[in-house]
Amino acid sequence: MAPWLLRSCPARRVWRRWLSGDAVSPGRRTIDDPVRVFVVAGEPSGDVIGGRLLAAMRELWPASLRLSGIGGSCMEREGVKSIFEMDDLAVMGVxxxxxxxxxxxxxxxxxxDAAVRFDPHIIVTIDSKGFSFRFxxxxxxxxxxxxVPGPFCVHYVCPSFWAWKGGEEKLRNLSEVVDHLLCILPFEEGICKSSGLNASFVGHPVLDDAFDLAGKSADFNVIQSKWMIHGNGQKFRQDHNLTSESPVITVLPGSRAQELHKMLPIYGSALKHLSRSFPGLAAIIPTVPNRTLTGIxxxxVRDWGLPVVVxxxxxLEDKYNSFAASDAALVTSGTAVMQLQMCRVPCVVAYRANILTEWIIKQRTVLKYVSLPNILLDSPAVPEALFSSCKPDRLACLLG
Structure with a gap:
């Protein structure tokens, strides 16, 4: 969440109400005491959200904020010393x-145990609903x-109850463990409130990319009225020895080890197919700040048989400059799809998982699509190749 958004959106009232004593038992604290916040993020996208949220909270309480929790490099920059590696929580599927x-x-x-010893006034869990709600x-x-009086518990990124059969019933049960939900899609707030949950719509985190990049560098042209980000693709190509004539595909295979092992071989084969029609094809893979995942x-990519810039x-600047240097993208369903839309980069969304996980998804979902642009538009604006249709020749055909 960008600092200006915290100042202007309903989320700020959540923190202010808590500080004024409305959300906790009288005598829990005084306004001059340190504000102890325990934050839990279980994957890189949550770490980015957590870092931005903590930066905004530090503007509210520059001297009194005390932090602990679980996160990655973004939250560490804001002062969170993670009690263990966040990667241990990045598992999805039965x-x-x-x-x-x-x-x-x-x-x-x-x-x-760490949270109990820290005795936080506020707990913020970010996405990763399986671990977060058990915690x-x-x-x-x-x-x-x-x-003893409990902390004020906030969950950031409302679970996608609208995507699953029986989702609203499960949503109502959250009131037992969550004091406030921060929703990233506008229709979620009303449904949460009608289910007895306190909720605020705070905007999609990808929009914060525009605010973070605006004015940061001459390389970026951010058109906020159209929510567009233009990076410096020419400079990126020059810096990485990619000619201006080379067709370039950005590959975003995911941020979990299981996704990389599943998707990278499929993407590599797809690009080999594509290179037969597009001589000189090259690929770009911007990675999250994780040595293990980068090593995978x-x-x-050693076996891909084409130039790959890892x-x-x-x-954030590297990522959007790589997008600007690209003609198209292959992306595993997730936040990256929305980032590519901010740059107006044509992309194909792909997803494969364990066969049992895929069966469970097919049985439980009420959606026709998996990527957020298609869900919001209720239209296949972004091509998707999912499950058994996610094959190299199919991806190459969609990209070509």
């Missing part, structure tokens, strides 16, 4: 989850059992 159950259980108890449940149970990518730990 079969994919099974080998990690012991680790996740240990991490859950470790997180609860909040244990915190609430501890406070009830110990008969480096190993995978940008390790890509900054």
């Amino acid at each position: 079969p994919e989850l099974l080998p990690h159950l012991i680790t996740l259980s240990r991490r859950l108890h470790q997180a609860v 909040l449940r244990k915190i609430k149970d501890f406070c009830a059992k110990s008969k 990518i480096d190993m995978a 940008v390790p730990g890509a900054s």
